[in-house]
Amino acid sequence: MRSIWNGAISFGLVSIPIKLVNATESHSISFRQIHLSDGGRIRYRKVCELDGEEVATAEIGKGYEEADGSIIPITDEDLAQLPIATAKTIEIVSFVPADEIDPLQMDAAYYLAANGPTAAKPYTLLREALKRSRKVAIAKYALRGRERLGMLRVVDDVIAMHGLLWPDEIRVPEGVAPEGKVSVREAELDLADALMATLGEVEMDSLTDEYREAVEAMISAKSEGAFEPAAEAEVEPAGGKVIDLMAALEKSVNAAKASRGETTAEAATAGAAEEAEVTPIRRRTAAAAPKAVGGKKSTASTKKTAGGTKKTASAKSTATKSVPARSTAAKSTATKSTATKSTAKSTSKAASAKKTAATAKKAAPRKRASA
Numbered sequence: 001m002r003s004i005w006n007g008a009i010s011f012g013l014v015s016i017p018i019k020l021v022n023a024t025e026s027h028s029i030s031f032r033q034i035h036l037s038d039g040g041r042i043r044y045r046k047v048c049e050l051d052g053e054e055v056a057t058a059e060i061g062k063g064y065e066e067a068d069g070s071i072i073p074i075t076d077e078d079l080a081q082l083p084i085a086t087a088k089t090i091e092i093v094s095f096v097p098a099d100e101i102d103p104l105q106m107d108a109a110y111y112l113a114a115n116g117p118t119a120a121k122p123y124t125l126l127r128e129a130l131k132r133s134r135k136v137a138i139a140k141y142a143l144r145g146r147e148r149l150g151m152l153r154v155v156d157d158v159i160a161m162h163g164l165l166w167p168d169e170i171r172v173p174e175g176v177a178p179e180g181k182v183s184v185r186e187a188e189l190d191l192a193d194a195l196m197a198t199l200g201e202v203e204m205d206s207l208t209d210e211y212r213e214a215v216e217a218m219i220s221a222k223s224e225g226a227f228e229p230a231a232e233a234e235v236e237p238a239g240g241k242v243i244d245l246m247a248a249l250e251k252s253v254n255a256a257k258a259s260r261g262e263t264t265a266e267a268a269t270a271g272a273a274e275e276a277e278v279t280p281i282r283r284r285t286a287a288a289a290p291k292a293v294g295g296k297k298s299t300a301s302t303k304k305t306a307g308g309t310k311k312t313a314s315a316k317s318t319a320t321k322s323v324p325a326r327s328t329a330a331k332s333t334a335t336k337s338t339a340t341k342s343t344a345k346s347t348s349k350a351a352s353a354k355k356t357a358a359t360a361k362k363a364a365p366r367k368r369a370s371a
Contacts, residue, residue: 001021001022001111002021003019003020003021003113004020004021004022005019005020005143006018006019006020006088006115007020007088007089007090007141008088008089008090009089009090009092009112009126009139009152010085010089010090010091010092011092011122011126012092014122014125014126015089015122016114016119016122016123016126017114017115017116017118017119018090018112018113018114018115018119018123019112019113019115020110020111020112020113020143020161021110021111021112021113022108022110022111023109023110023111023160024108024109027209027212028212029212029215029216029219046060061073061074061075062074062075062076062145079145084142084147086140086141086142086147087142088142089141090112090139090140090141090150090152090161091139091140091141092137092138092139092152093138093139093140094137094138095133095135095136095137095138096135096136096138097134097135097136098134098135098136098153101136101151101164102170104165104170105149105164105165105167105170106162106163106164106165107162107163107164107165108162108163109160109161109162109163110160110161110162110163111155111158111159111160111161112152112158112159112160112161113158123159126159127154127157127158127159130152130153130154130159131154136151136152136153137151137152137153138150138151138152138164139151139152139161141161148163148164149163149164149165149166150162150163150164151164187246188245188246188249191246191249191250191253192249194249194253195249195252195253195256198253198256198257198260199256
């Protein structure tokens with residue numbers, strides 16, 4: 001690759017001769033301006049305003065225009081004599097973590113190639129130091145008539161430099177964010193997370209410029225005389241349409257899963273809805289066992305519950321079948337309780353009779369003995 005700048009990296013007292021090589025290239029298709037009536041090419045000619053003659057590139061220099069319109073000529077020699085350390089040097093000023101660099105500052109990218117055998121050792125030293133520190137180097141350099149800011153990092157076994165914009169060249173995003181308070185629900189965030197997870201990651205090498213490929217195919221077809229214009233696709237206007245955000249997110253997740261051949265979210269959602277709608281059937285419990293006191297009372301309550309119909313017998317049989325042991329025990333308990341109560345009643349009656357007789361005896365008047 002052809003170098004566009006030769007100089008050195010200043011790493012403290014270490015100087016590393018390097019060549020600057022473009023790390024990127026543009027593959028965009030460029031068009032020429034033509035005259036529509038005859039197809040003739042339209043050219044821009046550089047003409048001197050004083051004599052009206054066209055000037056060749058070799059005869060064109062630089063000049064600074066002052067406020068009054070006068071021009072001050074500036075030559076390459078004038079710029080080379082400026083007392084700037086970065087005129088031919090990439091001067092490293094600090095090392096910082098890579099995440100401290102705002103991507104908005106990123107500009108053009110370059111490869112730094114070691115210039116000559118003597119540069120191999122210090123070049124490798126700087127590269128390995130950057131790898132081990134996991135940091136990037138911030139540097140200043142001069143290119144194309146101005147001083148610039150750069151970031152050095154390691155790409156494979158090469159030191160790459162990204163041109164950076166100066167901090168004051170980044171505009172403040174005033175009036176860019178949506179106006180007013182906008183609230184986002186948790187359900188919407190969950191669907192957005194699901195869409196992000198479904199789209200997943202992509203191999204950057206697999207991405208291509210489909211627009212450029214279509215333009216190249218059109219040019220090839222036109223050159224062969226076999227071009228047929230396609231029908232215009234209907235494009236809906238982008239603005240002013242109110243959409244259901246939740247529905248749009250759900251459709252996006254379904255489309256992403258369908259493109260990957262996975263089960264659609266609609267089927268999963270439908271299955272989940274069916275499962276959610278199923279209500280388990282409650283089993284009918286057996287009739288309550290009769291209470292411990294008085295088996296007759298439980299029979300009466302069963303009759304009332306059944307509305308006075310003949311279902312009392314079936315209720316009794318169900319209760320007897322479901323809890324036979326408890327029913328027998330309850331009956332025996334009820335019998336014992338009844339016997340105990342009757343014994344207690346007879347005892348209390350005898351005691352009451354004795355008490356009454358004693359009271360009557362005290363109340364009766366005593367007869368005086370005869371003389």
